[in-house]
Amino acid sequence: MTTRLPTPDPDPEDIGQGIAALEAHLAAHAPTEPPAPNGSDEFDGETRRVRRLRAQVAEARMLADLHDDDTPLLLDSRKVRRRRRAAHEAARLHALAQDPAMRAWQAARMRRVLVTAAMVSLTLALAWSTAGVQKFAADGAPAWSPSWLFAWLVEPFMSLALLVVVGAKAYMGTRGQPIHSPTLTRIEWLFLALTLAMNGWPYAPGIAAEFSLSRLVLHLLGPVVAVAVVTALPIILEAFAGLDHGTVTGASTGAPTAPTYRHNAPTGDPAGSPAVRADVGELTRRARDLIAAGALPVNPSATALRAALRCGTDTARQVRDELRNSTQ
The missing domain is CATH 1.10.10 (Arc Repressor Mutant, subunit A)
Structure with missing residues (x-):
């Protein structure tokens, strides 16, 4: 069994020494106050937080002044410049399209395309009817017999003769001198009528063993297309020959020239009297x-x-x- 010894009472002198040591320690480690901004010994209360807030206010005022300036809005963006370039190019192309030389070139190109398409269509239409004409001309001859082989030549030599007439009329139409010959017209219709009859006869009602309307229309398609091309092509070419593209004035300077038309030639006094229309x-x-x-x-x-x-x-x-x- 242990016995607790009595604790002696603290000495007042020791307590005073400890308090003095604690005050000295606190005085040595106490924080120092920041110096005043004006260099005086007095502190006006401007802490780090105050300085940071003052900097934010100054920045906000400068931003507000810059936001009121519309100079950045006056500059074209990349999209605006791209649209402006496209609009300028479209305007130049439109002005170029009104130039008499350009209009003449466009008309010549379109005429060439139409003539080529018409001649290709006519050639294919006549080639389409070759099989029908061969069946009519062979008249049941055995395959690869002389009659059967020569039957394949009936449609080609008629088509070549027809293409000669159509080609001549087409060329003369492009030269501004269309051919209006009743003789050539009768020749065209004679060839087309023969082709039409030879294609449709074996499939006509009462002739075919089993009549089929679709088969008859299919074999008549080639001659019908040929008739349409032969009829329409001279009319189209004559219309092209009558086009008036205006007058090309001056040499080409790189700038588009608008279509200009020369005034009617005056026959009166050249000194300024009213111009009289030519007779x-x-x-x-x-x-x-x-x-x-x-x-x-x-x-x-x-x-x-x-x-x-x-x-x-x-x-x-x-x-x-x-x-x-x-x-x-």
Whole structure:
């Protein structure tokens, strides 16, 4: 068994020494106050937090001033520049499309495309009917016999003859001198009628062992397409020959030239009196003389008449109408 010894009472002197040591320690480690911003010994309360808030306020004021400036909005963005370049290019292309030389080139290109498509369609339509004509011409001859082989030549030599007539009319139409010959028209219809009859006869009602409307229409398709092409092509080419693209003024300078039309030639006083329109009757007689001499085609266009007679566009159109009315 252990016995607890009595604790002696603290000495007041020791307690005083401990308190003095604690005060000295706290005084040595106490934080120092920040110096005043103005260099004086007095502290005005501007702490680090105050300085940070003052910097934020100054930054906000500068940003507000910059936001009121619209200079950045005046600059074109990349998208705006791209749209502006596209709009400028579209305007140049539109102006170029109105140039007489460009309009003439576009018309020539379109005419060439249409003529090529029409001739290809006509050739395919005639080739389509070759099998039907061969069956009609063979008349049941054995395969690879002389009659059966020669039957394959019936449609080709008729098609070649027809293509000669159509090609000649197409070419002359592109030269502004369409052929209006009843003889050539009768030749075309004769070949087309023969092709149509030979294709459809074996499948006609009462002739075919078993009539089928779809089979008859299928064999008549080639000749029908050929008739349509032969009829439409000269009309289209004559319309192209009558186009008036305007007058090309000056040499090419790189800038698009708008279509310009020369005024009708004046016949009055050149010093400034009112211009008098050229005599259409006299110009018509001159045009007939040029046609008789071979300098102009039989049916000249307004463009050809304007160049040959050196008159305005309106006058050339009146002369063209007078010539056409006199030939009808």
